[in-house]
Amino acid sequence: MARAHPATPDAIELLKADHAEVKELFEEFKKLQESDEEGTEDLKQALMDAVCSALKVHTQIEEEILYPAARAVLPDEEDLMNEADVEHAGAKDLIAQIEASSAYDAMTCAKFLVLAEQIDHHVEEEHTDMFPKLRKSTMDTKAIGVKLAARKEELTAEMEKAIAEAPEGLRPSMPPKDGGRPLRG
Numbered sequence: 058m059a060r061a062h063p064a065t066p067d068a069i070e071l072l073k074a075d076h077a078e079v080k081e082l083f084e085e086f087k088k089l090q091e092s093d094e095e096g097t098e099d100l101k102q103a104l105m106d107a108v109c110s111a112l113k114v115h116t117q118i119e120e121e122i123l124y125p126a127a128r129a130v131l132p133d134e135e136d137l138m139n140e141a142d143v144e145h146a147g148a149k150d151l152i153a154q155i156e157a158s159s160a161y162d163a164m165t166c167a168k169f170l171v172l173a174e175q176i177d178h179h180v181e182e183e184h185t186d187m188f189p190k191l192r193k194s195t196m197d198t199k200a201i202g203v204k205l206a207a208r209k210e211e212l213t214a215e216m217e218k219a220i221a222e223a224p225e226g227l228r229p230s231m232p233p234k235d236g237g238r239p240l241r242g
């Protein structure tokens with residue numbers, strides 16, 4: 058069961074903090090990609106892993122908790138909510154492709170940069186359109202925040218457990234040239 062949180066998180070503040078965290082990781086990746094420095098693949102891979110994990114948890118808590126609650130309080134915003142769902146589906150598809158490969162593959166790095174652009178666009182819409190509308194709505198963002206935080210904690214723990222238990226050599230595109238050093242664990 059989820060533990061009690063010392064401070065009550067507001068739903069919108071919690072989600073914005075997630076967005077900021079992911080944006081920072083994407084920026085670090087972009088800097089490495091643009092530097093053309095050799096031997097940064099493992100570092101890029103670590104950033105990819107961190108972003109994909111964070112985004113999977115983030116999209117899931119929004120889909121399970123925030124979006125249904127938003128649809129309930131914003132009945133006239135069906136288009137906005139549908140668009141958000143479609144953007145999540147697009148992101149999940151790209152994440153699955155990225156996770157099936159690695160940072161050693163140039164096409165996968167390109168996919169990751171496209172994911173960054175798509176997430177940027179999606180976050181912008183949440184910040185400038187959806188969240189302000191929710192703020193003005195009857196939504197109890199404190200109560201939703203508590204639910205989001207608890208579910209996030211649960212999913213993060215599940216994901217960490219799965220990563221810890223995953224067999225080595227998860228990524229077929231990892232080159233074995235350096236002795237096949239495992240990326241995870």
Ligand SMILES: [Fe+2]
Nearest residue numbers: 119141179183
């Ligand atoms: Fe979202």
Ligand SMILES: [Fe+2]
Nearest residue numbers: 072115119183
């Ligand atoms: Fe979001």
